[in-house]
Amino acid sequence: MSDGTVRFEPAQTKRAFDSIIDQVRERLREGTLRPGQKLPSEREFAVQLGVSRNTVREAVRMLEIAGLVSLKKGASGGAFITSDNSDALAQGIVDGLTLGTFTVGELMEARIALDTAIARHAAAEITPAEVEELRALVEVARGYATEAEWPDRLRSHLAFEERLGQIAGNPILRLLNAPLLELTSEVSLRIGPSVGEAIWVAREHLLDALSHNDPGAAERVVRDYLENLHTSWLGHGAYENFLGGEA
Template sequence: MDYSAQPFAQVQPRRAVDAIMKQIRDRIQSNELRPGQKLPAERLLAEQMGVSRNTVREAIRMLEVSGLVTLKKGATGGAFLNDSNTAALSQNIRDGINLNQYDATDLIDVRLVLETYAVERACLHATDEEIDELAAIARQSKLAESSEPNYEQRLVLHMDFHRKLAAFAHNRVLEVLTEPLLEMTRQFHLKSGPAAGMETHELRARLVQEIQDRDPEAAKKILAEHFKALQDRLFAVTLHS
């Protein structure tokens, strides 16, 4: 591994862990460090930054907790930058819900804003093959409504439809933001329990058709209907809880 690039700067012993993390984050932000890249060895980082290897080790451990790096063992192991910290972001948001910082109504409102944008982008930028894939997931999800007794398995297909919708909008930031929101939605549905869902499948089929027709305004109206139905269900669950 070539570590001939500009060395890391020395840090002060006080709050050294935070300073190490900041330097690494700054280099990720500037694209000097990229996803999948291996960080320099603890020994080299410690020498460059003027701290102990234990201090470097603690900083790397904190970066692992935050979802920025993965630690691998073995001769070819070390600290590697993750492709995405979506999983950590998702967990942080769910922790916030558990602390009553968010509620499901807020979740639905934000998802409606993001997916309205996703639908418009998909109408304009999704390929025909991608729209066909979206349609196939919608059909599979509808079939599972009557053939799959495990509600959690049916939820996988529900979430996959919205995940693909975000992907086919061809906006990477949208994908990253959508993933934790879908995980939050899944947790909400698991908590509230199964409900009659054929209306969802009918709306979804209409939505796919409008995307196939490349009609963003019509697609956005159908999406709004879908989230209105979800909002009504949320109100009913809250009323009887």
């Protein structure tokens, strides 16, 4: 056995791969499986579960799609419990946009709700040293001034947002917001740097609110900026044909 502690019971013959998935989820809830831990080899797993290796393979594939397992190749490879399933969450949002389950306007609405919550929490917790750290990230982004450097500027803006989320201290807010940041950044990447220059003013106002530990002001700055950005994107047709979504 791979880890010497976690054991699995023979799976039910009816929908055996569902039984395997349920057992993995149960052991995650119990804490006997943890992020980064390796599952038994395909052969070991099949013996423990009393199923074929094909059934194990199908279950692991479904766990990977769900974002609970990542597969690594090589001598030290195998199936590992993931430590971050934000990629699966992001894919679910992309799929929802593509299928028309929700619109990119609703995507921005969710982004506003999460970003304002993060700003409010960060303002209550932030230290002067962390404010200066964020200020330095703004200056890095400002350094990418040419149109050719637009992707680098976007990555720097993401670094700012991710650090702000860390400072806010709520990992669930950060996890939920990560795919929304990536998707709205993709919109920005497509329409180019002609829109969104007001971000520098918003950043300065946000840094000021954070430095005064003012949650209300931080929330207002973020809300106003994102609402204005949404309106600007609507005017530039940024949402048209984006992943099949509507504004």
